[in-house]
Ligand code: FES
């Protein structure tokens with residue numbers, strides 16, 4: 001059994017402590033925004049924030065995540081309003097989108113520690129694999145997101161998703177409060 005905070009909610013996984021955090025998030029918590037790509041730490045599709053650091057969740061066990069603060073793409077913002085999300089859409093830096101959640105989390109962590117990253121820094125830090133090859137647009141998007149975060153620029157909000165945040169949360173058990181929802185343990 002491992003307890004941690006996921007997207008600002010207390011979560012308890014009744015699973016083997018060696019279970020990869022990726023499996024727990026996707027299969028037990030239904031947080032399927034975090035993607036399974038390679039499963040061996042190469043692609044970055046599974047990146048989440050662990051205490052603010054972008055880590056590959058396929059390489060982190062839930063035992064190692066015990067007591068830590070996990071943020072997945074679902075928790076980065078509830079309405080796609082994070083500057084990285086806005087800029088990725090505005091720069092059309094998404095094709096199939098499979099790599100995008102992991103890249104978004106990596107970019108958010110990068111901007112937290114380096115608000116005005118240069119192209120080299122972005123390319124070296126965001127080493128996630130993207131089979132669609134969005135890399136040039138990605139550099140522009142992350143730099144633009146940095147400007148938005150610093151309030152030097154604004155981007156119009158992305159179109160609203162076709163489901164309300166409340167309805168989406170209802171279908172995501174880990175976002176429910178386990179104190180109120182006894183089914184989550
Ligand atoms: S699935 Fe974790 S790095 Fe590829």
Ligand code: FES
Pocket residue numbers: 093094095096097098099100129130131132133134
């Ligand atoms: S947008 Fe398709 S893998 Fe990156």
